Amino acid sequence: MKRELSETCYLFFSTLSNPTRLAILELLRKGEKNVTEISNTLNQEQSMISHNLKPLERCGFIFSERKKRKRYYSLNRETVEPIFKIFTYHSEKYCPEKGKCLTTEHLRKRRYKEATNPMYLSHQ
Amino acid sequence: MKRELSETCYLFFSTLSNPTRLAILELLRKGEKNVTEISNTLNQEQSMISHNLKPLERCGFIFSERKKRKRYYSLNRETVEPIFKIFTYHSEKYCPEKGKCLTTEHLRKRRYKEATNPMYLSHQ
DNA sequence: TATTCATATGAATGAATTATCATATATTTA
DNA sequence: TAAATATATGATAATTCATTCATATGAATA
Structure with missing residues (x-):
């Protein structure tokens, strides 16, 4: 079925329907973390984490801020x-x-x- | 990534991350409807509607009740x-x-x- | 500015999900 | 009980999504 009717709605929920992204959100409830920290804690490839951070940020579930070399992600509580x-x-x-x-x-x-x-x- | 870690959570959001199912929920906000009515209103195959009603009910987003030949679905408001x-x-x-x-x-x-x-x- | 550290990106493979078609089951009515 | 109506199910094809690997970009430091 076409998805234009509720593009944003679909995007919202499909972003949440992924175990990696749910784990990231869960982790960020403890406080902000940079990509490497998330990657190490969840024991997943750095590039995979980056790929998954993107939709989360695009949907406004998380925010990011660069500090020196690192980029810290935090939860939109x-x-x-x-x-x-x-x-x-x-x-x-x-x-x-x-x-x-x-x-x-x-x-x-x-x-x-x-x-x-x-x-x-x-x-x- | 394995999904056992938050099976229910994943199920919850993945059930909502589908345009057909979102359209069904939206439609049911107007009141209960049987399968044929949903199918006609959304202009989709009856079997496709049935397939999508199942996960919605399994997750408790909708309820169903048979009345004579027809089965009416209603929203868990x-x-x-x-x-x-x-x-x-x-x-x-x-x-x-x-x-x-x-x-x-x-x-x-x-x-x-x-x-x-x-x-x-x-x-x- | 060359090097290192940190993160992002793109393409391709593989995995999971969805729609479709044919058909089965279940319920009511004639 | 046969026919008609309403819904459900299963297998497959089609589509969408996720992960991986290789590599690119960007920022800090020596």
């Missing part, structure tokens, strides 16, 4: 946090049997004040 | 409306030059109050 908040609410209420999104773990942590280890590193 | 509300807010603030999502048209009315006091945050 204003809208990204609410997006995941709704996702968390939705998935807990309507998809309770499904596995948990790690992104929800962090939100859950706040609620119940219990620390779990960040398993988003355990992929690859 | 509780979470879908807030999702699009955030999308609208985000895209108007961070992607202003891009085309508008049709979904945003309906929400635009209420937009100005919520820009200062975003009620979509009330989910948690």
Whole structure:
């Protein structure tokens, strides 16, 4: 089906429908990181990280700023946090049997004040 | 990249990252519709509509109920409306030059109050 | 300015997703 | 129960997307 009808809408959600990009967003919730740091933390090729940072920035999910040689990426918390908040609410209420999104773990942590280890590193 | 790390999260957003499915959600905002009605309104193959309804229902974005021969699908307004509300807010603030999502048209009315006091945050 | 470090880009391969067509199943009515 | 109606399913073709590798660009430092 043609996608012009809701180009922006489609772009918005398709940018979020990728494990690498979700992992990047999750990582940036901890604070800004440069490309090499993201690459090392997620254990993925630097070029692959760069390729994935581009759509995230284009959609306004992240911002970037160069500092000396490095370019630091940071989360657009204003809208990204609410997006995941709704996702968390939705998935807990309507998809309770499904596995948990790690992104929800962090939100859950706040609620119940219990620390779990960040398993988003355990992929690859 | 493996996707186990956030299976539900990935599923959630990938289900929304499809023009046909977005059009279905948009249509269902007007009220419940059966498969044939959706198919006719969107001018798409019936089987294609059925194929796309499945992931939407599986993710809890829509519900269905059989009435006589027909199966009526309805929107899960509780979470879908807030999702699009955030999308609208985000895209108007961070992607202003891009085309508008049709979904945003309906929400635009209420937009100005919520820009200062975003009620979509009330989910948690 | 030559070198090193950091990031970005492009092309091509491979992987995943989607639409299509044919057909199957399910429900109602004659 | 046969026919008509409504929806679902499966296999394949078509399309879109992601990853990789090689390399280019850009910024800082020696």
